[in-house]
Amino acid sequence: MIEVHGLTKRYGDRTVVDDVSFVLEPGSVTGFLGPNGAGKSTTMRMMTGLVPATSGTALVDGRPYRELANPGAVVGTLLDASAVHPGRSGRVHLQLLADAVGVPSSRVGEVLDLVGLAGAARRRVGGYSLGMRQRLGIAGALLADPAVLVFDEPANGLDPEGIRWMRDLLRGHAARGGTVLLSSHLLGEVETTVDRLLVIGSGRVVADAPIRELLGGDGAVAEAEDADGLQRALAAAGLDARRDGAVLTVPGATPARVGAVAAGAGIALTGLRPSQQDLEDLFFQLTTA
Amino acid sequence: MTSTLTAPTTTATARPHVRTTGVPLTALTALEVRKSLSTRSGKLVAIAATLVAPAAITVVLLAGEEAGRAVEMIAVLGSLGALVLLALGVLSTAGEWTHRTVQTTFLTVPRRGRVVTAKVVAAAGLGAVLTAVGVGVACALLALGGDGVTWDGTARAAAVLVAGGAAFTVVGAGIGAALTNAPAALTGAYLVVLGVFPVLLTARPEIGEKLDPTTSLVLLAAGPATATPVLVLTGWVLLSVVAGTLVTLRRAVA
Numbered sequence: 001m002i003e004v005h006g007l008t009k010r011y012g013d014r015t016v017v018d019d020v021s022f023v024l025e026p027g028s029v030t031g032f033l034g035p036n037g038a039g040k041s042t043t044m045r046m047m048t049g050l051v052p053a054t055s056g057t058a059l060v061d062g063r064p065y066r067e068l069a070n071p072g073a074v075v076g077t078l079l080d081a082s083a084v085h086p087g088r089s090g091r092v093h094l095q096l097l098a099d100a101v102g103v104p105s106s107r108v109g110e111v112l113d114l115v116g117l118a119g120a121a122r123r124r125v126g127g128y129s130l131g132m133r134q135r136l137g138i139a140g141a142l143l144a145d146p147a148v149l150v151f152d153e154p155a156n157g158l159d160p161e162g163i164r165w166m167r168d169l170l171r172g173h174a175a176r177g178g179t180v181l182l183s184s185h186l187l188g189e190v191e192t193t194v195d196r197l198l199v200i201g202s203g204r205v206v207a208d209a210p211i212r213e214l215l216g217g218d219g220a221v222a223e224a225e226d227a228d229g230l231q232r233a234l235a236a237a238g239l240d241a242r243r244d245g246a247v248l249t250v251p252g253a254t255p256a257r258v259g260a261v262a263a264g265a266g267i268a269l270t271g272l273r274p275s276q277q278d279l280e281d282l283f284f285q286l287t288t289a
Numbered sequence: 290m291t292s293t294l295t296a297p298t299t300t301a302t303a304r305p306h307v308r309t310t311g312v313p314l315t316a317l318t319a320l321e322v323r324k325s326l327s328t329r330s331g332k333l334v335a336i337a338a339t340l341v342a343p344a345a346i347t348v349v350l351l352a353g354e355e356a357g358r359a360v361e362m363i364a365v366l367g368s369l370g371a372l373v374l375l376a377l378g379v380l381s382t383a384g385e386w387t388h389r390t391v392q393t394t395f396l397t398v399p400r401r402g403r404v405v406t407a408k409v410v411a412a413a414g415l416g417a418v419l420t421a422v423g424v425g426v427a428c429a430l431l432a433l434g435g436d437g438v439t440w441d442g443t444a445r446a447a448a449v450l451v452a453g454g455a456a457f458t459v460v461g462a463g464i465g466a467a468l469t470n471a472p473a474a475l476t477g478a479y480l481v482v483l484g485v486f487p488v489l490l491t492a493r494p495e496i497g498e499k500l501d502p503t504t505s506l507v508l509l510a511a512g513p514a515t516a517t518p519v520l521v522l523t524g525w526v527l528l529s530v531v532a533g534t535l536v537t538l539r540r541a542v543a
C-alpha cells in the first residue's frame with residue numbers, strides 16, 4: 001500500500017506539487033492524469049526518493065522509500081525509459097539490475113521473454129526504438145515481481161499490440177493483489193485500464209475517485225426506432241429528453257425508469273444504458289478550471 | 290520489430306526468489322566495477338590505462354634509447370596510466386548523471402552514501418589493479434628488451450604507482466560526482482591537469498609543485514618519500530571525494 005500525505009515541492013516561489021495526498025490500495029490500478037507540468041512526474045519522483053520533498057510524506061508499506069531495505073523488491077518503477085546506458089546491451093543492463101535487486105540471473109531471460117525483447121537482448125540499447133526502451137524499462141521493473149508498480153507514461157512509443165499487452169499486464173497485476181500507479185496521456189488507454197482516477201492540475205489533486213463514479217453521469221441514454229414516440233412518452237412521464245437522431249439522453253433518470261416508460265408506451269428500445277461522461281471532457285473540465 | 294509478447298499472466302506462475310535485505314556493500318562494490326567495465330567507453334579507457342605504460346616503454350625501446358635506471362622510466366611512464374584512469378573515475382560517476390542511469394542506481398539503492406562508498410572503493414580497486422597490470426607488463430618489457438637496466442627502487446616505484454592509480458581513479462570519481470556531467474568533468478579535469486598545471490610549473494614552480502598531482506606522483510615514485518607530494522595527492526583525494534559526496538547526497542534526480 002502507498003500512502004501519500006501533504007506532499008509538496010517548491011522551487012523558490014514556484015510550487016510544483018501542492019499538498020498532494022492519496023492512498024493506493026492493493027488490487028487496484030490507479031490512473032494518474034494531468035496536463036504537462038502538472039506535477040505528476042515530480043510526485044512520482046518524490047514518492048521514490050529521487051527528488052526530496054519540501055514537505056509531506058510518501059510511505060510504501062508504512063515506510064519512506066529510502067528506508068526500504070531492498071526497494072526494488074517492493075516497488076517496480078519505470079520513470080524514464082531513456083535512462084539506460086546506450087553502450088550496454090539490454091541483457092547486460094537487466095543483469096546488472098538483477099544483481100542490484102537480488103534476483104537470480106534466470107529471471108533476466110524470463111522478463112526478456114515476457115516483454116518480447118529476447119531477440120534484441122544482445123544489441124546495444126543505443127540502437128533500440130522508444131518502444132523497445134519502454135519494454136526494457138518494464139522488464140526491469142518486473143524483475144523482482146514487486147507488489148507495487150509505478151509507471152510514468154509507459155505506453156509512450158508502444159504499438160497497439162504493446163499497449164494492449166501492457167493493459168493486460170497491469171490488470172493482471174492488480175487482479176493478483178498488486179498495486180499500480182500509471183500516468184499516461186493516452187486517455188482512451190487509461191479509461192480501459194484503471195479502476196481509479198487521480199487527476200492533478202497545477203500541482204493539486206482535483207479529482208480522486210473510482211473511474212465509474214467520475215465518468216458515470218446522472219441519467220440514461222436510450223435508443224428506439226420510434227424516437228419521437230419515446231420522447232413524447234417520456235415527456236408525458238415528466239422526463240425531459242435530448243434527442244440526437246434515434247438516441248435520447250434523459251438527464252436525471254435511471255435506465256430502469258426509462259425502460260419502464262418505454263414498456264408502458266409499447267415502444268421497443270434498441271439500446272438502453274446509463275449515460276457516461278467522456279473522459280476527455282472530464283479531463284479538460286477538471287484541469288482547466 | 291518482429292518480436293512477440295508473452296501473455297503477461299506468466300509472471301503469476303512463480304514468484305522469483307528475491308533478496309529481502311539491501312545489497313551488501315561488497316556486492317555493491319563488485320557491481321560498480323562491472324558497471325564501469327560494461328560500457329564500451331569504460332572498456333576502452335580501462336584498456337588504454339593498462340596499455341599506455343607498456344606502449345610507451347615499447348616506443349622507447351624501439352627508438353634505441355638507453356634504458357638506464359628502470360625506476361625513472363617506470364615512474365614517468367607509469368604515471369601516464371594514472372592520467373588515463375582519471376577518465377575511468379569520471380565516467381563511473383558523471384557518466385551515470387549524463388546517461389541518467391543514476392535514476393536506476395538510486396531507485397535500487399536509495400541510501401546514496403552507500404552508492405558513493407561503493408563507487409570510491411570500486412574506483413580505487415580498479416585503478417590499483419589496472420595500474421599493477423600495466424606497470425607489471427611495462428617492467429617485463431623493459432627486462433626483455435632493455436640492455437644494462439638497473440632495477441634498484443623499481444619495486445617501491447611500482448607500489449607507489451599502484452597506489453597512485455587508485456588515487457587518480459578515485460579523484461576522477463569524486464570530480465565526476467561533484468560536476469554530474471561527464472563532458473564537463475572530463476574537459477575540466479584534463480584542462481587543469483594537462484593545461485593549467487604545466488604552465489604553473491614553468492611560471493611558478495614553487496606553487497605548481499604544491500598543487501599538481503601528476504608531478505607529485507612522479508616525484509613520489511622516482512625519489513625518496515617526502516611530505517609534499519603525499520599531502521598533494523591526499524588533498525586531491527579528500528577534496529574531490531568530499532565534494533562528490535556532498536553533491537551526490539543532495540542532488541535531485543529530475
